[in-house]
Amino acid sequence: MIACHVGGCGVTPFDWNQDVIGQVFFATWIVLVIAGVIFHFTAPPAWKQKVWTYATVGVGLLFLAFVYLLGGLLAFYFAAIPVVLITCLNLTTVKFCPQCGALNRSPFIFPVPKFCNKCGSDLDASTEPDDDSRDLRNR
Numbered sequence: 001m002i003a004c005h006v007g008g009c010g011v012t013p014f015d016w017n018q019d020v021i022g023q024v025f026f027a028t029w030i031v032l033v034i035a036g037v038i039f040h041f042t043a044p045p046a047w048k049q050k051v052w053t054y055a056t057v058g059v060g061l062l063f064l065a066f067v068y069l070l071g072g073l074l075a076f077y078f079a080a081i082p083v084v085l086i087t088c089l090n091l092t093t094v095k096f097c098p099q100c101g102a103l104n105r106s107p108f109i110f111p112v113p114k115f116c117n118k119c120g121s122d123l124d125a126s127t128e129p130d131d132d133s134r135d136l137r138n139r
């Protein structure tokens, strides 16, 4: 049950201090950007596609949670459609190279790249080292 405070129904879901939520929102993005940059330059190539999937969904949900806390249900519904669309696009059109870890994305969103623009590796090849070694043993 969502309580309506003095500001009127549909404004914000809780009586939390909006300034504090705004500051937490801002701080969260700074932390996420720094963590993302560190991860991008240090993570092994095989991790990137997996982490990208979870991070993209997680960041989308986090963004919607903040929109809800800052703007209420109406803002949440307004933001939900573009956030879901952007999340789906990011999940389907961004490919990380299993060999060199480069981020591959078409400049026009589609078509989805099939080969790494940095090293030319097949982007649909398995990123699981176990699968590769199993394939080699069966040949």
Ligand SMILES: [Zn+2]
Pocket: 097, 098, 099, 100, 101, 102, 116, 117, 118, 119, 120, 121
């Ligand atoms: Zn590559």
